[in-house]
Amino acid sequence: MNSLPTAKAGDDAGIAAIADLLICPGCSSSLAIGSTSIDCKKCGASYPLNDGIALLAIRGTSETWGKPQANEQSTSYQAEYQRVDRAAAYNLSYRQRLLKRQSTQREFQLIKQHVERVGRSRIILDLPCGGSRLTPAFAYAAELVIEADIAHGQLLFGRAESSVATPRVWMTASAFHIPLRDNGVDGTICVRLSHHLPTAAERERLLTELLRVSRRFVIMTFFDHYSLKNLLRRLRGPFNRLPPKMTMTTARVAEFAREHGARLIAAPPLSRIGSGHRYALIAKDQGIV
Ligand SMILES: C[S@@+](CC[C@H](N)C(=O)[O-])C[C@H]1O[C@@H](n2cnc3c(N)ncnc32)[C@H](O)[C@@H]1O
Numbered sequence: 595m596n597s598l599p600t601a602k603a604g605d606d607a608g609i610a611a612i613a614d615l616l617i618c619p620g621c622s623s624s625l626a627i628g629s630t631s632i633d634c635k636k637c638g639a640s641y642p643l644n645d646g647i648a649l650l651a652i653r654g655t656s657e658t659w660g661k662p663q664a665n666e667q668s669t670s671y672q673a674e675y676q677r678v679d680r681a682a683a684y685n686l687s688y689r690q691r692l693l694k695r696q697s698t699q700r701e702f703q704l705i706k707q708h709v710e711r712v713g714r715s716r717i718i719l720d721l722p723c724g725g726s727r728l729t730p731a732f733a734y735a736a737e738l739v740i741e742a743d744i745a746h747g748q749l750l751f752g753r754a755e756s757s758v759a760t761p762r763v764w765m766t767a768s769a770f771h772i773p774l775r776d777n778g779v780d781g782t783i784c785v786r787l788s789h790h791l792p793t794a795a796e797r798e799r800l801l802t803e804l805l806r807v808s809r810r811f812v813i814m815t816f817f818d819h820y821s822l823k824n825l826l827r828r829l830r831g832p833f834n835r836l837p838p839k840m841t842m843t844t845a846r847v848a849e850f851a852r853e854h855g856a857r858l859i860a861a862p863p864l865s866r867i868g869s870g871h872r873y874a875l876i877a878k879d880q881g882i883v
């Protein structure tokens with residue numbers, strides 16, 4: 595796909611729908627929404643509005659939050675789906691390949707199971723939304739969905755190719771600098787990002803930001819260090835020279851949640867054999883059990 599897909603206007607709520615939640619990703623101050631840009635009242639940063647998509651992403655990793663730069667970071671991964679043809683290839687592979695289609699079905703089940711446990715939401719943030727592959731699994735349980743990804747190409751693809759009945763707002767955003775107020779959304783869904791983050795500093799920054807903006811819950815996937823898939827990869831490592839996976843343990847996710855006043859409620863595996871991903875439900879709201 596070389597030309598840009600055009601937006602389907604149907605469910606587009608427009609960025610003004612979340613005007614009172616937006617903050618500057620650079621300095622956390624209030625933002626003023628104009629006709630072509632969104633401007634920070636304090637630091638003067640100006641973020642373009644491109645065909646209804648707010649471009650609020652700050653690129654970069656630990657150097658952008660004052661931690662030393664590590665040798666290996668996720669910087670290049672942030673650039674991977676900026677182009678819509680790259681985003682299209684990623685998303686179409688999930689539609690066309692049988693194993694990926696089956697995996698998506700199971701992911702729908704796991705998300706629905708968690709969403710039904712937390713009950714109805716006013717606003718759910720989907721970050722990173724990619725091409726909105728998973729949105730139908732939770733959009734029915736919210737009044738408004740915020741679709742956000744660091745890659746503009748993913749948003750263009752998702753806006754053109756997906757549709758749900760729930761109104762949506764579209765913005766580029768880094769999960770390391772989410773441009774939303776503390777507790778601004780009811781919950782956040784963060785699927786298939788943490789295992790692309792090579793350092794513990796990045797993974798923990800991600801979880802800190804998700805918990806900061808979410809008032810009640812976070813659903814986040816991580817690649818389980820003790821999964822069969824990772825065990826086999828570690829055993830084969832010396833022979834096939836594949837790099838180790840970027841993993842977390844369930845115990846570390848639970849401990850991290852506790853350190854932030856939240857609880858790990860459940861972390862079912864996507865598959866015991868074929869995948870190492872787990873779908874963690876982390877609750878801040880004491881009413882979620
Ligand atoms: C494997 S895709 C998953 C997308 C979607 N959740 C899904 O499961 O289909 C990971 C996405 O993370 C985005 N991404 C990479 N680094 C990011 C960051 N720091 N903040 C937000 N999104 C990021 C990429 O552009 C990509 O769309």
Ligand SMILES: [Zn+2]
Binds near residue numbers: 637
């Ligand atoms: Zn600012």
